[in-house]
Amino acid sequence: MKNWLTKFLFIFALIPASNWAAQPFYVGADLSYVNEMEDCGAVYRDKNKKVDPFTLFATKGANLVRVRLWHNAQWTKYSNLDDVSKTLQRAKNNNMKTLLDFHYSDTWTDPEKQFIPKAWAHITDTNELAKALYDYTTETLSALDKQNLLPDMVQVGNETNIEILQQEASIVHGIPDWQRNATLLNSGIKAVRDYSLANGKNIRIILHIAQPENALWWFKQASENGVTDFDIIGLSYYPQWSTYTLPQLPDAIKKLKGIYGKEVMIVETAYPWTLENFDKASNVLGKQAVQPDFPATPKGQVLYLVALTQLVKTAGGSGVIYWEPAWVSTRCTTLWGKGSHWENASFFDAAKRNNALPAFLFFSTNYK
Numbered sequence: 001m002k003n004w005l006t007k008f009l010f011i012f013a014l015i016p017a018s019n020w021a022a023q024p025f026y027v028g029a030d031l032s033y034v035n036e037m038e039d040c041g042a043v044y045r046d047k048n049k050k051v052d053p054f055t056l057f058a059t060k061g062a063n064l065v066r067v068r069l070w071h072n073a074q075w076t077k078y079s080n081l082d083d084v085s086k087t088l089q090r091a092k093n094n095n096m097k098t099l100l101d102f103h104y105s106d107t108w109t110d111p112e113k114q115f116i117p118k119a120w121a122h123i124t125d126t127n128e129l130a131k132a133l134y135d136y137t138t139e140t141l142s143a144l145d146k147q148n149l150l151p152d153m154v155q156v157g158n159e160t161n162i163e164i165l166q167q168e169a170s171i172v173h174g175i176p177d178w179q180r181n182a183t184l185l186n187s188g189i190k191a192v193r194d195y196s197l198a199n200g201k202n203i204r205i206i207l208h209i210a211q212p213e214n215a216l217w218w219f220k221q222a223s224e225n226g227v228t229d230f231d232i233i234g235l236s237y238y239p240q241w242s243t244y245t246l247p248q249l250p251d252a253i254k255k256l257k258g259i260y261g262k263e264v265m266i267v268e269t270a271y272p273w274t275l276e277n278f279d280k281a282s283n284v285l286g287k288q289a290v291q292p293d294f295p296a297t298p299k300g301q302v303l304y305l306v307a308l309t310q311l312v313k314t315a316g317g318s319g320v321i322y323w324e325p326a327w328v329s330t331r332c333t334t335l336w337g338k339g340s341h342w343e344n345a346s347f348f349d350a351a352k353r354n355n356a357l358p359a360f361l362f363f364s365t366n367y368k
Helices: 003-008 017-022 034-039 053-060 081-093 126-146 178-198 212-224 246-260 298-314 358-364
Strands: 026-030 064-069 097-102 153-156 204-210 232-236 263-268 319-322
Touching: 026 097, 034 053, 034 081, 053 081, 053 358, 064 081, 064 319, 081 097, 081 126, 097 126, 126 178, 153 178, 178 204, 178 212, 204 212, 204 263, 212 232, 212 246, 232 246, 246 263, 246 298, 263 298, 298 319, 298 358, 319 358
Parallel strands: 026 064, 026 319, 064 097, 097 153, 153 204, 204 232, 232 263, 263 319
Antiparallel strands: none
């Protein structure tokens, strides 16, 4: 292994999960798929014993759960308010902090697509659209608050590298109208701030960009256009899609913290523990995801996560969240196939009845 990696792999000096409370650093998981996977027949195991996945993550040291919310997805009964409420309740029952990820769409949003919800597609006036976004955000927070499920953090958008709330038929890559984009983002931000103030809450706001090299230009443009009232810069970091190697990541984190005075958190990352496919759904993370120092093995997966997390903490980052460690293979279908597109990057061994993999050590490692 390279010298930079060896430097950080004094790992496996483990501490009990209970000691994490004193450390303002998050090690979390996006568990948006768990309810669906269990309805599809998934059983999660640890040392051959059936376990509740939320309890397992908490016991292993996870202290934050992230969950996505779609506006009104007609193609699935999940990631709606009822499903999100169930996930938040399960996280709360296990004493984990929560992060609600507003996609502001009826489907996945990412650096290639930011589709406006069907219910808002007729709105062409930016201010009217901003009000719809504000009202929806407020109503969602209010509904969750009534259930005592208000999240600790909120993402105003998901991987918003391009302009948000675009018409699907005329999607544009990039941000041709920053005034419109800023108005919409600030409306979501204001909704969270106003609700927090009116109800004596402290909901922290994250803006989320995929890959550190994109965050460097995006937050510069956002700041120049008046998007400044947020708390955390959220990054997706997947090495295969980034120009930044793992050793270069701390430099980007330090620059973002130094320039904007915000915390920086990796809100998405993942790594394959195998290149084998266990079902008919093709896997997203294949050979291109494998980095030179980290083989696609259970050990390679945990070594990647620990090295990444140590680098993030050393650079002054606030945490690392894994996406999506519980998306195991089941009989159910996705938009693209039957099964899971991520089982080879989950934290459960599909070849061994979904027994927990060593990747769980990521949560309990004593990062310096």
